Amino acid sequence: MPALTFSKWSPGGNTTLFFPLEGRSAAEQARLARLALPPQNLGGEQAGFVNPRERRLRMAGGEFCVNASRAFGALLAFNENGRGLRQAALEDLAENPRCTGVAKEYHYEVRVSGWQSPLRLIVRGIFPHWRVEAVLRMPVCPLQSLAEGMTLVRLPGIVHVLFNAALHTFPEDCNTAAALLRQRLGLDNEAAVGAVWWRERQGQLDMLPLVHVRDAQTTCLESACGSGALALALSLSRAGGRRDFSILQPGGSTLDVRMFNEGREALAAVDGPVSLVARGQVWLPDDAA
Template sequence: MPALTFSKWSPGGNTTLFFPLDGRSAAEQARLARLALDPQHLGGEQAGFVDPRQRRLRMAGGEFCVNASRAFGALLAFGENAPGPRQAALEGLPAPARDADAAKEYHYEARVSGWPSPVRLSARGTHPHWRVEAALRLPACPMRSLADGMTLVRLPGITHVLLNAALHPFPEDCETAATLLRQRLGLDGEAAVGAVWWRERQGQLDMLPLVHVRDAQTTFLESACGSGALALALSLFRAGGRRDFSILQPGGSALDVRLFDEGGESMAAVDGPVSMVARGQVWLPDDAA
């Protein structure tokens, strides 16, 4: 039962585990993630494998994840940002200088699984709380209407089915409903599929995402979903031309999505809070390592 180092993050509630990439195969990553995400071990909604020096993130199923990308930005900032006095005392480190600038910004370019171009990450704040924006160069993201109030949006690395909750209420058994939806639409071969129920009340958008990752064999009703928020923003932009959105997530915080042009290219940015939850070592069954 070897010890594995880990860190646990909450990008808007979408709890994410990071482990060192360390040359593990895709199959090993998927198996390790399934075990670690179990509540009897570390728990969480998703897992990724990181190489901070190379600024690389690979999700356990090879999927694309906006929130994990944002959490990776916080992890990179943590590597540069001196710990606070309490954490320094816990770890036996010298207390940081009083003038440590909590408003300092950190900027990175990272490669993340599922997305075809580098992702720009901007982190503001200090340990253990940041705000992190992920800016993405948008490739073609095909969409099609499946029915009134139901839209399929294909992003690189993940496909979302958007369901207007006014026309398609949230079902009692959401996991079974989402499984049947994937099968009916022929999406079982996709790296990851989300079913996103959304609505707008008194000018405030909110959403409820359920995400299935094929290779990791995980299905979670997530506390936040950055790619789902992006898919919803793209769909609403196509319908009405709006470019700026604040989308309330089930965990209680909002993700801010903006669509813009830069150098003749279409871009999107997703911004929101990220907090470190824990870091240390975990012991998993031998066949997971």
């Protein structure tokens, strides 16, 4: 059972495992994610494979993931900080939880699976907690009204079906309902499909995301979903012209989404917290190696 290096991150509660990218095929990455994600092993909602030197992230199913992209920015800042500073921060935390050093801001450009253009990441904060904003160049993202209160949003690398929870209640058997939905809409060949139930109460948007990743063969009711928040903001923006959104996630944090332009280029930004949970080595069954 070879040991695998890993780190575990919480971008707004959407627990994400990172493993080294080098030397693993797409099929091996998907199999490793299936073994590592269950609670009896590392536990997590999704897994990605990173090459910090080349600033590349590939999700286990080749899908696009905003929150993992944001976590990757925190990982890059973590690496840049240097072992000495991290050790000093750990010693300070042990003696004084409020003493964590001086906040810095980092800027990165990264490439991530599922999205054609590079992402800009802006990282602020102090180890082990940051805020990371992902800035994306927005391609044409088709929206399709499927029924009243039900909209399909096609983002690169993931498709989301949005349900207005005032008209469409959350199903009792969500996994079966989501599988039937994918089949009925012809989405089984998509790299990833999300079903997002949303509502607005007293001016606060909130959402409940369920995400299926085809190659990793995972279906997860997520604590946060960055691409789902982006899809919801895109849909609401086109419907009503609003450009800034604060969307409460099931885990209790908010993701701030803004739509804007730089010159003639349409951009979107997704901002929220990211925390380092754990890092080290894990032993998994031999067939994961």
